[in-house]
Amino acid sequence: MRKKIQDIANWLNVDAGKYGDILVTGVSIDTRTINEGELFIPFRGEKTNGHKYVPQAFEKGASCSLWMKDEPHPPKDVPLLFVDDSESALQQMARKYREELQASFIGITGSNGKTSSKDILASLLSPFYKVQKTIGNFNNELGLPLTILSLDEDTEMAVLEMGMSGFGEIEFLSxxxxxxYAIITNIGEAHMQELGSREGIAKAKFEIINGFDAExxxxxxxxxxxxRDLVERTPQLKTKSFGFQSGNDLTVRKIETTEKGSRxxxxxxxxxxxxIPVLGKHQVKNTLGAMLVAKAIGLSEEQIRQGLSQVSLTDMRMQLVPLGDLLFINDAYNAAPTSMKAAIEFLQSTSMRKDKWLVLGDMLELGEKEREFHEQLANYIDEQKISKICLFGPRMEWLYHRLAPKFPGRILHTKEDYGKIIDEIKQHATKDSLILLKGSRGMKLETVLKAFQ
Structure with missing residues (x-):
């Protein structure tokens, strides 16, 4: 974004004062990472008030800052735009900038696989268009506006991840x-606590159509x-389905996995x-949605094939990490029952190595059924295919009690000590071992991996 302060003042319907001709080259909410020429946006939070960092923002080269009208003692002789609310102002700026952009916008939501689908689609399109995508997890009511405002004016494809925890949030982002274009990757159990049921989760994700372009x-x-039920109840909607079952517009018939990826x-x-140079049946499914969007945009079959061959995922998503003789699969970015089952299924089906280890951490945000969801994982773990199991976190104790009789001497549980798992791997894993790390973000299972790096 390259706008004069006067342009931004017009977006916000406020006075630019005498500073209207100064150029703004981006926005920032963090003085630790702010770049020269950017507009600083201070927020009032529970622990700190961003307004106290406004002088520091200008010291680091900020061209301008917002300032909430009810905040006392604004600094003098610096470019300030006075607004009622910083968050609303940020969203209004993004709304106005979005109206000026000529890019095609693609929204991605779902219970699991949002980030992987975003990465796959952005990689697929990149040889043929100028593509920008959501960085990290900037996918909520603050992150999405910041992502939009970070887009270059000549961006051709904007691939945006949309996250939520309750009703109305995806509608707002959409x-x-x-x-x-939009992709709904799947419906899982994350946010069951707020939405009550999988039906509620599906309705919340389906809100992505509410901001849709007419076509x-x-x-x-x-x-x-x-x-499928929600689609059938919206007959005016243009849709394409993907999956493993027959009857979809794009169906997988066969998957072969190697250490290099999935064919x-x-x-x-x-x-x-x-x-795709990515592991996992579930990642193939994520790829199908990206392929359908690419075809709808106009890419040929050969272009799609070419784009997929160079796909790269964000770290900690079915990431193969060889460390010495050991081979880890780092899938520790997040976990819910659906993605946990998919990762377990992959480990049990792969022929990459014979000695297969499960290192699993708690699944969070599952509401009243969290015990049931943890215990149910036992139904998917085959004692003939898994050599060792290490469970981490207080909730995994439920799974431990289900599995202990089937894995005598081959299962470990600890509520908070990574060291016990690290020691178990160091003592018993070999050059034939393939070790899967999978848990919710709050469990930080990548800590285990760091001990071997």
């Missing part, structure tokens, strides 16, 4: 981004009956063999 296309997991055959909207 109305802000006004996507031309918008929704690509969704057609294996999920809850999404798979599809039929329907696209046909033939494709390859």
């Amino acid at each position: 109305n802000l981004a006004k996507p031309h 918008g296309v929704l690509c969704y997991d057609g294996d999920e009956p809850l999404l 798979f055959i599809v039929e329907g909207e696209l046909n033939g063999e494709f390859f």
Whole structure:
């Protein structure tokens, strides 16, 4: 974004004072990372008040700052835009900038696989368009506006991740981004505590269509009956379905996994063999949604094949990490029952190495059924295929009691001591070991990996 202070003042319907001709080259909410020429946005939080950092922002080269009208003692002789509320002002700036951009916008939501789908689609499109995507997890009511305002004016494809914890949040983000295309990856159990049921989760994710462009296309997991039902109740909506079951617009017929990635055959909207340098049946499914969007945008089958061959995922998502003789799969970014089952299924089916280890951490934000969800994982773990199990966190004690009789001498549980798991791996893992790390973000299972780096 490159705008004069006067342009931003017009967006916000406020007075630019005598500073209207000064150029703004971006926005920042953090003086630790602010760049020269950016507009600083201070927030009032529970622990700190961002207004006290405004002088520091100017010392570091900020061109301007917002200042909330009810905040006393504004600094003098610096460019300030006085607003009622910093968060609302940020969102209004993003809304106005979005209106000026010519890029195609793609929104991605779902219980699991949002970030992977974002990475896959951005990689797929990058050889043919100027693409920008959500960085990190900037996917909420603050992160999405910051992402939009970070887009270059000549960006052609904006791939935006949209997260939520309650009803109305995806609708707000969709109305802000006004996507031309959207993907709903799946419906899981995360945020059950706030939304009450999987039906509630599906309705909340489906809000992504509320800000749709008139010609918008929704690509969704057609294996999920809850999404199929919502699509059938919205006949005016343009949709494409993907999945493993027959009847989808794009269906997988065969998947082969190697240490280099996944080779798979599809039929329907696209046909033939494709390859992604990514592990996991669930990542192939994420790829299907990206392929449908790419085809809707206008890429040929060969272009899609070319784009997929150079896919790169954000770290800690089915990431192969060789360390000495050991081979880890770092999938520790997050976990919910659906993604946990998918990772376990992959480990049990792969032939990469024979000695297979599960290192699993608590799944968080599951509400009243959290015990049931943890215990149910036992139904998916085969004592003939898994050599060792290490469980981390207080909730994993429920799974431990279910599995202990089936894994005598082969299972460990600790509520908070990473060291016990690290020692177990050091003592018993070999050059034949493949070790999967999977848990919710708050469990920080990558700590185990760091002990071997």
